[in-house]
Amino acid sequence: MAAFARRKAQRLARPDSSRKRALDARAAGLVRLLNARERFCTTSSCDGRVVLAVGPGPRMGAGMGVLADTDGTGIQKKNCTWLLVTHDPCVKGDVMTALEKATGDVVFKFEPFVLHVLCQELQDAQMLHSVAVDSGFRNSGITVGRGGKITMAVRSTHCLEVPLSHKGRLMVSEEYIEFLVHVANQKMEENIRRIDRFHKGLELALEAAVPADTLFPEGPEKSHSVYVHRRKRRTAQEQANLSGELKPQDDTESSLDLFAEIMI
Structure with a gap:
């Protein structure tokens, strides 16, 4: 317990290395709720975003430095230029304007909510996993690392990734881009509903x-x-x-797959 407390204190003492230097709005309540409990420590989060990127994109939640910029253009990170990033519903006009600047291969993405949490014991992670899956985050899982470090990852499968241009040449019609923006906005709305369900479910689970x-x-x-x-x-x-x-009866908790990849 003392080791976990020290690890948590060290983690929370680190400065936020994201570009915004602050939590995403829809993730902030969940992060504070968990960090207020001595048995949990969040390590990274993103509340969901639409991205227009040139080149290979970084994986979300790889560390504390998860980008959370809603209006930045020309953002450089890990050999990738992000032409557009928004955590709110997207507008087709913004996408078209950003595409005018592109000279390489452009990909349009929707990336849903992600949260990584260090847990003091396995049963803590199992509780979080149960709430996450019940809330629609069915790609969530638990890993146990060196020294017994237990991490619970809240993840979803309703992503979107579509190539739009190749070497600066637009490969799809404007009508298709409008359709993609509509689909991404629908996914964003569902993402927000799942975050809300997870927050409410987590409050009840922690209280019980x-x-x-x-x-x-x-x-x-x-x-x-x-x-x-x-x-x-x-x-x-x-x-x-x-x-x-x-x-x-068998203990159903003991049958939890620590590396669950449950698809919708």
């Missing part, structure tokens, strides 16, 4: 799953990182098993 060491900080159970409501449920099941009223 208060760790024993939070309820009784000075008590004898402080060293046991067990969620109270889960312990009560297991105790009731064990009593029923002893009385013959309930047959033993």
